[in-house]
Amino acid sequence: MTSLNKTDVFLLKWLNKQKDIVYQNDIPKLTGIDAKTVSKSLYKLEKLGLIIREQTVHNKRKTYIVKIDFEKAAKQLEEIGETLFEPRDLFEQIADIPCLSCQNINKCYEGGFYDPVYCPLIFDYLFGASMREKYPMSKITAKK
Numbered sequence: 001m002t003s004l005n006k007t008d009v010f011l012l013k014w015l016n017k018q019k020d021i022v023y024q025n026d027i028p029k030l031t032g033i034d035a036k037t038v039s040k041s042l043y044k045l046e047k048l049g050l051i052i053r054e055q056t057v058h059n060k061r062k063t064y065i066v067k068i069d070f071e072k073a074a075k076q077l078e079e080i081g082e083t084l085f086e087p088r089d090l091f092e093q094i095a096d097i098p099c100l101s102c103q104n105i106n107k108c109y110e111g112g113f114y115d116p117v118y119c120p121l122i123f124d125y126l127f128g129a130s131m132r133e134k135y136p137m138s139k140i141t142a143k144k
C-alpha cells in the first residue's frame with residue numbers, strides 16, 4: 001500500500017477542516033504549500049480514494065472542487081497512527097455550540113418556550129445565518 005507523506009496527511013487534515021467549497025487552485029495560497037506539491041499530493045490522494053475531485057471552472061480557470069472522503073481518510077490515517085481531528089479542533093467544535101453558553105439551557109426543550117427546533121442560534125450554528133432569510137422559522141430569540 002502507498003504510504004502517506006507529511007504533505008498528504010496535512011492536506012487531509014486541512015481539507016477536513018474546511019467548511020466552504022475548496023477549489024484546488026486556491027489551496028497553495030491558503031496552505032502555503034507550492035502548487036506542484038499540492039497537485040502531486042491530491043493526485044495521489046485521489047488514486048487512493050481518500051478525496052474526490054470534480055472538474056470545474058473557478059475565477060475563469062479550469063480547476064477541481066476537492067472533497068475529502070471522510071470515512072476512508074479517517075480509516076487510512078488511523079492505520080498510520082494519525083487522526084483527522086486534533087484534540088484542539090474537537091474542543092473548538094464543541095466550544096462553538098451555542099447551548100453551552102446559553103442562559104436558557106435549563107428551560108429549553110422540544111415543545112417548550114425555548115425550543116431547540118426553532119432556536120435561531122442552533123439554526124445559525126448548523127446552517128449559517130445567511131440561510132435563515134431563506135427559511136424563516138425562529139419563534140424565539142435565545143439570549144447568550
Ligand code: SF4
Binds near residue numbers: 099108117
Ligand atoms: S435556546 Fe437555543 S441556544 Fe439556548 S439552549 Fe435552547 S437550543 Fe440551545
